Amino acid sequence: MTDPAALWVNGRPYSTELPDDERLLDTLRWRLGLKGTKEGCRTGDCGACTVLVDGRSVLSCLTLTREVSEEAILTVEGLEADPVGRTVLEAFVQEAGLQCGYCTPGFVVALTGLLKERPNASPEELLEDLQGNLCRCTGYLSIRRAVVGLAKART
């Protein structure tokens, strides 16, 4: 019952067995070995599992892999090779925008998606659209600095 599927993740093709009911989060972590994407709540409340599908942020815990298997998927592992993703990573490094780091992949992927969609978004708009990402360490101040610095550098 697990038919093979072809996926396109971080600019390269993968071939894997894929049960119909499998979540994108589980496919990425356990079939493709891309464990940068984190499982936080698994109920759509925390944003830790955020990946980009066709350039738009989605919660991989609430997405069936089969529903998006024909689209380009970008995970935190692919950010360094992505021009926008790279600037986001640099901004987070610059401001040490993390504490334990568990929420970081979700934040940097979500922010990369936002900047791709709205390259000239203001810091306030970016912060508002990042409200779906939670940091259980409450390390928001350094994350905020990274986001604001990035937005200012781009405009």
Add this chain to the structure above:
Amino acid sequence: MTFTLLAPATGEEAVAALLAAGPGELAVLAGGTDLLPDIDEGRTAPRRVLSLRRLPWRELNWTSTELEVGALVPLASLERNAELRRRMPGLFEAVGAVGGLALRHRATLGGNLVRASPVSDLIPILLALEARVGLYGAQGERELPLEEFLQSPRRTSLAPGELLRRVRIPARPCAFRWQRVRPANDISQLAVAVAYDPLGGDWRVATAGVAPLARRAPGAEAALHGVAPSDAEIRACADVAAHEAPVRADRRATDPYRRLLLRALVARAVRAVRDRPLESSS
């Protein structure tokens, strides 16, 4: 594997699959952001899931008097629509109140209404705007008011073999106000939607977080008259809303707190519509 997935290419095929399924055997998947948690937590256990992803039901059409939204339009597409923000700020705010942006990239307007969640932020504003829904079935499409479509929490008047096809939303001045613990990815303790119908000169007030399902507040509506109700009228309207509501207490808020919220948010929402910039009344 807990279920198998079907993804029909046409509405006809989707309806045929629905009609062929036994009770409880098949669940319909749009964005999945509400269905999949239900499956995870055992609240529903379909053997097959019917994905609508291949259906082209993603229109977003404006006319001079209304907005037509295909059932499969993701909520994020609505909030990125500049005309929506300008012409119907209340609907824009309500869309942005659902989950976080990553959830709204998947969650659809149709899914939100069909799931008829007691905590939906979209149902109150669409009730206030007197939205109508188009239902697609083997006999074609029929249209009915959203208020008739919603029967009780998690129950709609979709007949067997029917799918929500589109939502028609009159373009009217409106406002949406909510209170909750966290701004995103949280459930409103209370939400208030207000809309004004310039043709009839009527106000519509709807609330969520009060009764088991969002509902209109007829007493509060009747307290408002004309395009620019006075502050005294607005206070009276808010008082009626707070008194007439069958408020319930739950883990999110107590009854007295909800009544305080209701009074404050109804007044703020009505004032927001009354004092709107002229542009948004066009």
